[in-house]
Amino acid sequence: MRIIEYVKTLIDRYKDFRTLTEDDLADFYQSKCDYYQQYVGVSLVVGTMFSSLYIVSDYLLGGGGMPTLIPRLSVLGVLIIYLIALNFCQNRASTVLADHIMAHYMVLATMWAVYYLDDRLNVGQVFIIMGLVVFTIGFVSMPREFILTAILFLLEIVISNIFIHYKHMYVIIALQIPCIFAIIASHILLNLLYLDYYRGRQKLELASITDPLTQVYNRHLLEKIVSKNALNDIKGPVAIAMLDIDYFKQVNDEHGHYTGDLTLLYIGQKLSRETHPDDYVIRFGGEEFIVIFKNCDINNACARMEQFRQDIEKAEDSPVHFTISVGLSMYTGDFSKTIQNVDHALTKAKNTGRNKVVVVCILFKQPLLRYSSEVSPTGFPPVASHLRYAFMKGSSSPSRTPSAFDALNPVRVSFTIV
DSSP states (O other), X not given: OHHHXXXXXXXXXXXXXXXXXXXXXXXXXXXXXXXXXXXXXXHHHHHHHHHGXXXXXXXXXXXXXXXXXXXXXXXXXHHHHHHHHHTTOOSHHHHHHXXXXXXXXXXXXXXXXXXXXXXXXXXXXXXXHHHHHHHHHGGGSOHHHHHHHHHHHHHHHHHHHHHHOOTTHHHHHHXXXXXXXXXXXXXXXXXXXXXXXXXXXXXXXXXXXXXXXXXXXXXXXXHHHEETTXXXXXXXXXXXXXXXETTHHHHXXXXXXXXXXXXXXXXXXXXXXXXXXXXXXXXXXXTEEEEEEETOOHHHHHHHHHXXXXXXXXXXXXXXXXXXXXXXXXXXXXXXXXXXXXXXXXXXXXXXXSSSEEEEEXXXXXXXXXXXXXXXXXXXXXXXXXXXXXXXXXXXXXXXXXXXXXXXXXXXXXXXXX
């Protein structure tokens, strides 16, 4: 039966929903809010504007029109404030709060108008209509937020009864409670149904920022992690590397494009395995890759890229023997400038023999390595005598030990000053 299939589908989605982490849930509800906010916002605006027309029904019910004029028109003033406030709402919480305040003011303004009516027999029907307003804001709310607003709606009815003295108060409450339970159940189901859309959107977004050949990120990821020429969510030191497969055209010419593709896949997968979960591996174009090392100082990044270069050079499981050249720089806070620096360093590596790591030394900002004050005549740090010491003493990663760097022999790292 179709109903049984629906139930099984909902159970599967509930199990999937339970697997969401805290961060996933936050992103899920943000996505749901973004998706439904336009509908909720328009519904509140249209509902508010038409609610002011209840002045006509107030007149017919003995309110005289004038006493209810202020509460009925006051919603328009609050509506203007609501629309202005939405322009300053930067996250889901503030947007949902504005929606809830607008909806509850519509309820309170209605109660205020009812206070002046002589005929209150049809108040129960009015509150059913107000229940629809509360139902609307559930589209952008978490279940617990909606449950709280439903309880607040009932409390508003109960408290207003102290002043208004509704006839058949128990009938009003008896009508509202089943409606509220039905609305809560419908929004819980809506969450599970929206999860299917959310998962589909996740797959599409991932596909849009994933390189289909190497299965690492593509350069479209930069549109998400860089804003105003700065990396987002940076809480520690960051280093950026740009690497290039040496003589890749020769690989394609001598071994075929299929082998070239396998080589790109090999290096992409190897980079993914040997970087940390919070690092970014990006195929920048052709045979060029960018690695963004988060929470990693320049010393540690240099050691890691040199180790990776040696691993590639000595690899026995690669489709074809090849080497790489690497440009490396610390992130300065200016993303475009840092990319220029690593590109300059990569070009220097390729022009000075390839198969090496070239590190950018940014003067007057931060020491690159903890080497002695001795400086070579060329202006570069005395690499041969101090490099391994800097790797051992300067590494900030607790997982790295001095013995891990003893394998870096011979070290092919040079420096360039910008």
